[in-house]
Amino acid sequence: MTIRTVAVGSGNPVKLAAAAVVIRGYFAEAEVAPQVVSSGVPDQPFGDEETIAGARERARRAREAVDADLGVGLEGGVVDGPSGMRTCAWCVVVHRDGREGVGGSLVMPLPDGVAQLIRAGEELGYAMDHFANERGTKHGKGAVGILTAGKIDRQAAYEVLVTYAMAPFVTPSLYER
8 A cells, every 4th residue: 555645634733743653654755744624523522432523524624635645633532421531532544545444542530620620611631731730731741741740642642543543554454354
């Protein structure tokens, strides 16, 4: 498979960098560029399904905007359940022929104070800024960077998602059986 152009459905530098690292690890000559597109879901998606839908929409819209070989969509969300609120993050990669890969991870409990701010209408990044007295969380280390004391940053966490979503494209014979 030859991949020359990849459109990432975001202007967020962390998402673009994560996608570029993974894509170029498989396709060294690929041009990876941002395409600022809408996710079609709220700024703060709730639940895995809504978060996946946002990633899928970003991937499709980005790919179609520039007729790229691949579109990559990354979306972070939260899941609120009986044991509290947790993070979730999903990546969807779409190929021009309609094939799709989906990868998810970044499941981590959120502090109750952050969950309260999100339930009151704040987006996770802004809730983390407020709660941790920081700025620009969502364009930098992310909630994961703050909550793991810097052990894992948002880009590293997103690289895993992109790698998972690329599986059907880098080992296609295993998926075609």
